[in-house]
Amino acid sequence: MAGLTEQDIRSRAYLLWEMAGQPAGQMDTFWYKAEKELIAERKEQGDVPSYLPNLAAG
Known part of the structure; x- marks a missing residue:
């Protein structure tokens, strides 16, 4: 699983x-x-753990 990094978000x-x-x-x-x-x-893509908040829902 590829983690979501600060650099990913910044880009x-x-x-x-x-x-x-x-x-x-x-x-x-x-x-x-x-x-x-x-x-x-x-x-x-199934790449984020389910415990992360569902930010995409809002």
């Missing part, structure tokens, strides 16, 4: 931020969205 958050036009002051928004997306993707 996705940066990509999301760029795609949104690089808005200022929304770091947390993109960080949490990136984390949510990555967890959902890895759960679909």
Whole structure:
């Protein structure tokens, strides 16, 4: 199982931020969205332990 790292989240958050036009002051928004997306993707692949919160549901 590949663990979800801070670097994974940072890279996705940066990509999301760029795609949104690089808005200022929304770091947390993109960080949490990136984390949510990555967890959902890895759960679909069976790559995240079931004890992690279901952040993709919200």
